[in-house]
Amino acid sequence: MSSGTTILVALLLPVVAAVSCQIFGRLGHPNLRDVATPLVGAGTFVAVWQLGDDVLRGGRPELVLLEVLPGVELAFQVEPLGLLYGLVASGLWIVTSIYAVGYMRGHHEHNQTRFFTFFALSIFAALGIAFARNLFTLFLFYEALTLLTFPLVTHHGTNEARRAGRVYLGILLFTSISFLLFAILFTWRLTGTIEFTPGGILGSEPSSGMVTVLLLLYAFGAGKAALMPFHRWLPNAMVAPTPVSALLHAVAVVKAGVFAILKVVVYVFGLDLLAGSNASLALMTIASFTMLMAAVVAIRQDNLKARLAYSTISQLAYIVLGAAMATATGVLAGGLQIAMHAAGKITLFFCAGAILVATHKKKVSELDGLGRTMPWTFAAFFLASLSIIGIPPLGGSWAKWYLMVGALETGFAWQAAFLGVLMVSSLLAVFYLMPVVVRGFFATSPTAGPSGSAGGDRKPIAEAPFLCVAPLVLTALLSLALFFVAGELATLLSF
């Protein structure tokens, strides 16, 4: 199979999954429907993996579908960053689609067929973003991802869901149309091309001020990256069922935003143009601000999913910071953080969902003592938290390590300040994640009797359904495993 065909297969398999969901769902075979999705997901992952071989050997598999406008093609090309994002999205899709079955059934959700259909289509859009060869293709799938996830956000159909959906669409489309599209058109006007090219396409012609404006337009235009002040959509999106929050709003959708920023920095601006420039400093400052503010807000959230959402905003800023450094180390750190944060945050959301299914509890303050009845879930939560905070031997520590190295390399007068920001941010992460674990394992459950210290009344294990717990244990272990294979990822991402 030629690599072009493989790209097409990888892109179309999620569509196949969506179609099969509709067919089995309408024929009344929910079991077949729910088996088909993970199987097709596995196929997708294998197809993306196949492309990986080629990319590691230095190849850049390509697929040109059609020329939409003169000089503007709907075309795909797999390069390291896109491969990484594609692997993360398609790999975690398998796990999530298993988890979703347990969650949706355990939680008695309605409209499951519609849910799984749009879920698969969202992955299709995410892969389209991952493999986009030019800004047009990226933008096309970027907007498609916004629209395809909208029915998932508003899944419950309640007033709250509708309001959240409005904020979601409003912010994401506002930023993408008024900033991102404008930036793309401006790039087109300046250079006459919108192809992603190693070394960038802007050349050295544009003035420093213009570069800064353009970079900020791209950074804010990729509203999915949730840079403050355009982050409100992400906490709002938490009304969606937990599998959506887990895969889409911790992995596929938000990573689409930061991925776009990374791609633009590397392939549109070029590292040489940005490194050490005012544009780089401006974006680094904004990213640092978002990182700290979101972490502070996260500490004050009692709703577990909202807390995780703000944590995501903070963690995404790490990737933007890495991209903004515009050094090889920065981009490497950003790329690593895409994978590490994905594995960690998806575990945390899986845990939040498992707790919801098993106990119907949503608030951190209600979790006292739950760790003893749900040991697997809380253990996984603990591991994933360590990864998010950045403590070895978990994957997340590498991303933080390279970010700190990168911050020192930038050569700005304020480099120490950025180092400080990173350290404070990790500290804040301890404060918003660890209380969950501490409450779970060490606080006494309010329902347990006052004599609970005797140890005689150990409550029975009451975990969520197996299909919920197995995936979250798996992804927690993945966070651990990523610590040891980070070298391979670093080779892939060496620019």
Next chain:
Amino acid sequence: MIEKIVVLEVVLPLLAAPVCVLVRHPRLCRLFSLGVVALCFAIAVAVLLEVRGGGVISYQLGGWPPPLGIEHRVSTVNAYLLALVTAMALVVLSFDSRGGPPRVPEQRKHLYYAVFLLCISGLLGMTITGDAFNIFVFLEISSLSSYILVSLGGHRRAVLSAFYYLVMGTIGGVFFMLGVGLLYQVTGTLNLRDIAVRLEPSLDDRGTVLALALLVVGISIKLAVFPLHHWLPNAYSFAPPKVSAFLAATATKVSFYLLAMILFTIFGAPFVFEELRLQAVLLPLSILAMFLASGAAIFQTDLRRLLAYSSVAQIGYMTLGLSTANATGLAGGLVHLFNHAVMKGGLFLVVACLLYRVGSVHIDALAGIGRRMPLTSAALVIAGLSLIGVPGTVGFVSKWYLVSGVLERGWTAAAVLILLSSLLALVYVGKVVEVVYFRKPPETQPIDHVREAPFGMLAPTWVLAAAAVFFGLTTNWTYGVAREAAELLLAGGI
């Protein structure tokens, strides 16, 4: 051969109209008009194929050579319009006849088809002719027949809107007529190319400037350029839905062609845009239209009025493309003719489907329709996304070139405004979509009896919805032709 059949574009529907009156059988008339329009469409496509790449077809009526005789002259510019008008006429006519005028008794339905054919013939005549007075004649044929079509809406206010449309349209027609008269006085000829050759426009020549002013204002009324648009929302919302679809997709488009032709071919871009600086008026008006009309659309509670106001805003995009006076921007405006025809035609056909099944297109009556009429609602979503300009739809193609053209002129602020205004479209489209899918139907008006629209309605609607996506991804026949037309216009040809 092709020179000979070009004249059939006008003659066929013009002759078919009285035939309909004689046949008097509504279903037969419908099939007959469908056949005639299909033939016109085929001819238009053949002509477009022939002239693409710089060809010109000229037909001398009665064998009298121009400038004395009347000439029918087709180049890429108007072949594009011919294909657009006939294609939209074909789609609209093939729409199930139950979407037609509601109160016309069966034994008089044949007259409706006769008027429809007259309207088509007028629009095609305006497009094809190379003679200034001839334009006026066909303008009146198409206008008078469209007043009748609008008045058939069934509601009492349809008659009032038609009358208002008639008054405004006649004023526009008179302005146009006076403009042609002045041009004749200055140049002594009515042949458009001959006028263009003889006319040496300068700011000192009061007659010429006045002629330009009269022509532009006259056409602007017909085109519903903001703030001369007041007739349009009423006319579109009270006309029979099929008629709204047809007029929205064709009538304003032909007027736009006339405006472009007057500005670029007759007076020439150097005079209009460098000496006179018409863009100083046209650009602000376009931007005002984009914002005020879109803003008005947001507050409409009737889907048809909402779409009508949106049309005024979209005309703003077209005139904005015109005011850039460069190939990219003008091509963006011209390609938006086609793109807007496809999406707005599709949306009005959706309205026709909804009206037929639900009985009302008031926003409250549409609550929860998404579940009862999934295919109609999906078409609404696709055409609506196109209106916003989501990539992968025709709306995006228009926006891409309009913004590029504006940036080429160095009007960065205008580029930002174009993008911002499309967010208003997001608001009004989003409002409808939310009601259709998420709002619970009111207890007092259960919608359990509502079923999906019949196939005869769905098929044409979906043809346009699919076209909105197809031509959003392949633009050789839309942007490609529009670009050629724009370059031809800028060079002063037709």
